Amino acid sequence: MAAPSDRPHPDPAPLAGRVALVSGAGSAEGIGFSIARRLAGDGAAVAVGATGPHVLERVRELVAEGATAAGFQADLRDREAAAEAVADIVATLGPVDVLVNNAGMGTRAEPAPAARLVDLDPEDWDRQLQMTLTSAFNVTRLLLPGMLERGWGRVINIGSVTGPLVSYAGQSAYAAAKGGLDGLMRTAAIESAAGGVTVNTVAPGWIATAASSEEEIAAGDASPLGRPGRPREVAAAVAFLASPDAGYITGHSLVVDGGNSVAEDHR
Numbered sequence: 001m002a003a004p005s006d007r008p009h010p011d012p013a014p015l016a017g018r019v020a021l022v023s024g025a026g027s028a029e030g031i032g033f034s035i036a037r038r039l040a041g042d043g044a045a046v047a048v049g050a051t052g053p054h055v056l057e058r059v060r061e062l063v064a065e066g067a068t069a070a071g072f073q074a075d076l077r078d079r080e081a082a083a084e085a086v087a088d089i090v091a092t093l094g095p096v097d098v099l100v101n102n103a104g105m106g107t108r109a110e111p112a113p114a115a116r117l118v119d120l121d122p123e124d125w126d127r128q129l130q131m132t133l134t135s136a137f138n139v140t141r142l143l144l145p146g147m148l149e150r151g152w153g154r155v156i157n158i159g160s161v162t163g164p165l166v167s168y169a170g171q172s173a174y175a176a177a178k179g180g181l182d183g184l185m186r187t188a189a190i191e192s193a194a195g196g197v198t199v200n201t202v203a204p205g206w207i208a209t210a211a212s213s214e215e216e217i218a219a220g221d222a223s224p225l226g227r228p229g230r231p232r233e234v235a236a237a238v239a240f241l242a243s244p245d246a247g248y249i250t251g252h253s254l255v256v257d258g259g260n261s262v263a264e265d266h267r
Contacts, residue, residue, distance in 0.1 A: 013043030026050025034231035104132030189251030205257025
């Protein structure tokens with residue numbers, strides 16, 4: 001028989017009383033907004049951010065669904081803009097307990113280019129690392145001290161299997177940026193564990209979103225599960241790592257790719 005302290009206590013709102021911030025959540029059918037919706041469903045007040053004004057539409061959708069929500073439009077590569085956005089969210093919703101660094105890859109205004117390393121414009125290299133890695137550094141550095149001071153927090157980076165596990169031609173900048181996120185995650189996890197803060201990564205494979213190309217959908221269809229993933233499946237992994245049940249997990253990457261990265265034969 002389990003000791004009383006080890007017995008499960010199902011909680012329909014495991015994040016009640018918590019505040020979550022999700023960056024890169026402007027697309028209605030994207031991973032970021034699906035994460036925000038799931039965390040709101042788990043009881044958190046949610047702040048969503050993006051570089052464009054469409055993020056305010058996402059706030060209205062969350063509020064219409066009964067969530068407590070706020071939004072911010074900011075380029076998180078800019079440290080001053082990031083600091084202003086974070087200060088506004090804290091003033092509106094309160095201290096942030098759960099940070100999901102989802103910003104990266106590309107935006108509607110700045111789609112991520114694909115080019116062989118020898119042909120890659122150095123400016124495109126710099127831009128990709130700034131959008132994915134520097135933005136995560138900026139926001140994490142702003143919010144982590146408060147989590148440590150309060151003795152509880154969750155930092156979850158949305159990485160990728162591309163970079164840490166696999167790669168493909170034309171994606172050296174993207175792979176390097178996502179690999180860098182894992183390095184940032186592991187170091188922050190070591191530094192934050194004693195303060196009650198866990199730091200992890202969720203690494204999606206081929207996920208079907210409104211931005212997916214026909215080639216990307218076909219790649220998902222070639223996975224062992226025979227289909228691309230869904231944003232809500234990535235959101236479920238994030239929700240678990242954000243929950244009290246994941247309090248003893250830190251410094252790890254949870255892969256959500258339908259078995260794609262472990263299959264040698266994709267015929």
